[in-house]
Amino acid sequence: MAGDIPRAQPPPAPGRHPHLLLWRWRRNPLRRRTDLLQAWIGLGLLLVVLVAAPAAMFSVGDWAYRHYRDTAEQQARTRQHVPAVLVHDAPRHPEPGSDEAKETRYPVEVRFTGPDGTPRTGKADVGPGLPADSTVLVWVDAQGAITEPPLTAGEIRSRTMGWAILAFLAVALAGAVAHGITGLALHRRNLAEWDAAWARTAPRWSRSP
Incomplete structure (x- = not known):
């Protein structure tokens, strides 16, 4: 029937609407400057991690390989x-x-x-x-x-990979920590702005008629 009331539907899952994850980039009256700033900071940190993590991985891996190779050679000479x-x-x-x-x-x-x-x-x-x-x-x-x-070639490769992976994870963790700290700082700034706005608005709401 045309007058039937449609059945209620569950709210959409966030994963089905990617634009919900990018709401800070969309223009809307509820978006604050801190929201856009947090989005740019997150993007910047992501780009830094994508560049710095592989670079740190290869740099540390190269250092570790040369270190353990020299150690193995020294051990072979003295043992x-x-x-x-x-x-x-x-x-x-x-x-x-x-x-x-x-x-x-x-x-x-x-x-x-x-x-x-x-x-x-x-x-x-x-x-x-x-x-x-x-x-x-x-x-x-x-x-x-x-x-x-003396260290074998397999042990040298294994230890080198271990250091390289640790360097990659360290950069990724540093990026995540930096994102969390900036997010917390911006959240506190939002709370301070809300308190200031409420301090200006509350007298009008509580004023007696």
Whole structure:
């Protein structure tokens, strides 16, 4: 029937109307100067982040790669792979032959000869179940202490990517923080303007007839 009242509809979802997200750019009598200022600040910060984040990522990544590459080269020059003999039996794994047992390492005391020819002892991570007097290879630094092997190419890439990602996220976070701070400052300015406007208007509303 022509006189039927249309059924009520739910309000439109914001995602279906992109223009609602850009309301600060549209001319309307309710838009304040601070709204437009906040829109421009947000756009400016977005552009800065889009430019600065990749630049920081590549710059920090390049620095990290050169740093870890030089570190790996220095480690390769000053560390040696030497044979060592187990002083005690290595602990046995609860599940011998399992994939976990193949990856597990136990710290065991070993004897080895330092770079200066002096007999030394130290702790080395070895596979489970090795008996005493077994020979393993350990990395020793220039001072004769057991240490980690030099960085591999994979470790260099992994650490480089970690620093690059941290630099990217740091710039993005800085942009988000700056946007939040400016938004809070403009919001406080709006509240102050509302208070001032109400102080001028309230006497007219509360005046007795």
